[in-house]
Amino acid sequence: MNRRRNLWISLIAALLSASLVAGLYQLQRIQMQREGTVAVVVPSRFIGAGERLTTEMLAYKHIPESAWAPNMLVDAAAAQGKETVIPLGAGEPILDWKVGSYYLQPKPSESTFQIPKEYIRSISNGIRAGDKVLLYASGEGAPRRLFEESIIVASVKSSGNVEIDNMDNPNLMSMADGDKEKMYASRREANGMIEYLNLNMTEAQWLELDGLCKDGKLKVVVAYSPDSLNVEVSGEETRS
Structure with missing residues (x-):
């Protein structure tokens, strides 16, 4: 009886020892793999174009050093609060040009x-x-406010249907140089008579506006919002 019990104890001890060795090997293997990888920022789910990134949307993923590129984001703080330029797939490394502050x-x-x-x-x-x-x-x-929330201006154009620009600092030149701050400043400092206005609106907002104005009895007054003073630069709020 004792001999059989000792045999079982020896067998269990051998199994535990083998499991421990296998576990240590696996940990060492993972550690060695991670030493040759880079942690990059990725979306935790599919993100459509124009969405503002939050902490819950972001995660880290280890990729081989050979697959890493300098324009991949490695710090989630650099992406938080920015908007996506194009759709992002879940788990794909976020490249710096795919997100922006002034989009x-x-x-x-x-x-x-x-x-x-x-x-x-x-x-x-x-x-x-x-x-x-x-x-x-x-x-x-009596005049009334149409929507509780403010509306983003997509573009303002002259009578020639040309984007109003700053001649001393043309927006297109700043865009070509990749200088987002100058591009944004040129839009703000541009001079010209506004003839055409493009607004980013929901379908419900447009249908309400169109329904009110199409018979000519009501017209729209477009007022600058103080919310425009809050400009995001690198995820931080500053005053322009």
């Missing part, structure tokens, strides 16, 4: 609508692409 593309729930000139009563002359505006209905009865 003007509509969110997934929005589209860019050009507001007909006959719908507009007045536009604040200081607005530029990237600004936030408030919309008011003016006409029969």
Whole structure:
């Protein structure tokens, strides 16, 4: 009886010892693999173009050093608060050009609508692409605010349907140089008479505006919003 029990104890001890050795080998193998890898920032799920990145959307993934490129983000803080330029697949390394602070593309729930000139009563002359505006209905009865939230301006154009630009610091030149700060500044400092206005709106917002203005009894007043003073630079809030 004792001999059989000792045999079982020896067998169990051998199995435990083998498991321990295998576990240590696996840990060493993982450690060696990680020493030859780089942790990069990836989306934790599919993210559509125009979405603003939050902590919950981001994760880290180890990739081989040979697959790493300098334009891959390795710090989640560099992506937080920015918007996606193009859709991002779950688990794919985020490249720096795929996110931006000054991006003007509509969110997934929005589209860019050009507001007909006959719908507009007045536009604040200081607005530029990237600004936030408030919309008011003016006409029969007391004026009223159309939407609780502010609306992002996608573009402002002249009578020639050309984007209003700063001649001393052309927006297109700044874009070609990859200088986002100068590109954004050129939009803000541009001078010109606004003839065409494009706004990023939801379908429901556009249908409401169109329904109010199409008979000509009400028109829209476009006012510059103080929210436009909050400009995001590298994920931090600053004053422009």
